[in-house]
Amino acid sequence: MVQYQSSHLDASFAALSDATRRGILERLGRADASISELAGTFRMSLTGMKKHIGVLEQTGLVRTEKAGRVRTCTLGPRSLDEAAEWLERYRQLWHERFNELDKIVEELQRVRRVDAPTP
Amino acid sequence: MVQYQSSHLDASFAALSDATRRGILERLGRADASISELAGTFRMSLTGMKKHIGVLEQTGLVRTEKAGRVRTCTLGPRSLDEAAEWLERYRQLWHERFNELDKIVEELQRVRRVDAPTP
DNA sequence: CATATACTGAACCATATGGTTCAGTATCAA
DNA sequence: TTGATACTGAACCATATGGTTCAGTATATG
Numbered sequence: 001m002v003q004y005q006s007s008h009l010d011a012s013f014a015a016l017s018d019a020t021r022r023g024i025l026e027r028l029g030r031a032d033a034s035i036s037e038l039a040g041t042f043r044m045s046l047t048g049m050k051k052h053i054g055v056l057e058q059t060g061l062v063r064t065e066k067a068g069r070v071r072t073c074t075l076g077p078r079s080l081d082e083a084a085e086w087l088e089r090y091r092q093l094w095h096e097r098f099n100e101l102d103k104i105v106e107e108l109q110r111v112r113r114v115d116a117p118t119p
Numbered sequence: 120m121v122q123y124q125s126s127h128l129d130a131s132f133a134a135l136s137d138a139t140r141r142g143i144l145e146r147l148g149r150a151d152a153s154i155s156e157l158a159g160t161f162r163m164s165l166t167g168m169k170k171h172i173g174v175l176e177q178t179g180l181v182r183t184e185k186a187g188r189v190r191t192c193t194l195g196p197r198s199l200d201e202a203a204e205w206l207e208r209y210r211q212l213w214h215e216r217f218n219e220l221d222k223i224v225e226e227l228q229r230v231r232r233v234d235a236p237t238p
Numbered sequence: 239c240a241t242a243t244a245c246t247g248a249a250c251c252a253t254a255t256g257g258t259t260c261a262g263t264a265t266c267a268a
Numbered sequence: 269t270t271g272a273t274a275c276t277g278a279a280c281c282a283t284a285t286g287g288t289t290c291a292g293t294a295t296a297t298g
Contacts, residue, residue, distance in 0.1 A: 013136035017129050018256080022205065029212025036274060046275065048257055055255095069265050069274045075216045080206055086141065087203045093148025097194045137286080155244060165245065167287055174285095188244045188295050239298105246293075255284070263276075268269100 011059045012083045020044070021052055025061060025075070034070045130178045131202045139163070140171055144180060144194070153189045 015021055020042055027033060027041065039049035053073055056062035060078030064071050134140055139161055146152060146160065158168035172192055175181035179197030183190050 009141070010136050010138055013132050014255095016205075017133035017136055019129055020256090022128070022209075025209055026212065029209070029216060034274080044256095045258065047259085047277085050276075051256075066275085071275065075213050079213050080209060084203070084206045084210060086135075087199055087206060090141075090144055090148070090199060091203060093145065094194055094198050097148060133285095139286090153244080163286095164288065166247085166289085169246075170286075185245085190245065241297085243296075244294085246291105248291085249289090251286105251288080253285085253287105256282095258281080259279090261276105261278085264274085266271100266273075268271090 008059070009082055009086060012061070012080060015055055015059045015061060016080075016083070018052070021056060024052060024056065024073075028062065028073060028075050032072050032074045034072055036070075038073065127178070128201055128205060131180070131199060134174055134178045134180060135199075135202070137171070140175060143171060143175065143192075147181065147192060147194050151191050151193045153191055155189075157192065 023042060024038060027038065033041075035049055035053060036046055038053070039046045042049065053062060053064060057064055057076065059076075061076045061080070062073050063076040064073045066072075142161060143157060146157065152160075154168055154172060155165055157172070158165045161168065163171075172181060172183060176183060176195065178195075180195045180199070181192050182195040183192045185191075
């Protein structure tokens with residue numbers, strides 16, 4: 001599997017491809033939470049939740065800190081700026097392509113009008 | 120695996136989590152291409168490329184049409200608006216959280232200044 | 239017709255993912 | 269000290285992913 005220099009984008013998008021993980025990010029956007037709180041909210045074993053947090057932590061989207069028994073999860077230092085940037089660029093390409101298509105359609109319509117003018 | 124109503128977002132982000140697939144989208148943003156052209160560009164078997172196209176097609180990011188032997192791939196009807204929307208919302212949450220943090224930091228600095236004023 | 243091209247599908251493979259349970263360890267509270 | 273709580277790690281499981289090869293089928297082209 002060839003991996004040029006894009007592994008971080010890969011990881012960001014992969015992290016977001018799971019509904020539970022997106023839910024966790026939204027939840028942490030409102031307030032910090034412990035692993036067990038999150039596990040409760042998303043009806044999942046502690047271990048399962050910890051894995052999700054692990055994924056989010058590795059991409060830098062979540063930061064955690066342990067105090068005593070409880071590990072508290074916060075929104076992490078790394079935002080999704082890169083991912084958002086990529087998306088924006090794609091959307092631009094997409095719109096360009098479709099504007100082009102619009103032009104072609106318009107042109108076809110113009111030609112058709114010339115070919116067969118309304119009587 | 121609980122799947123509420125978010126399967127399309129899941130699929131969009133999953134589609135983008137692969138560098139080859141992002142490359143294909145960029146490539147198609149410049150011009151349409153056949154499967155074998157893409158396979159050549161990304162140094163991959165025809166079959167492998169067809170699988171990627173299948174993934175992109177299922178999420179609606181790419182549309183294909185077969186004429187004779189060759190199947191031509193175009194940017195699809197479904198843009199990434201939903202995904203972009205989600206990202207934007209997350210980024211807002213994230214900035215809110217960090218502004219809040221900024222306020223706390225400021226407050227701490229203010230208190231510290233009061234506690235121990237510069238001599 | 240014969241042959242090359244372009245795709246398609248099935249089967250296979252290694253590894254990753256999203257979960258679980260079970261058995262710890264560490265810490266807080268009575 | 270004795271529990272209860274909160275996490276952690278290992279092992280397991282089913283399914284998905286990203287590739288491959290091999291054997292077709294369909295379509296152009298000489």
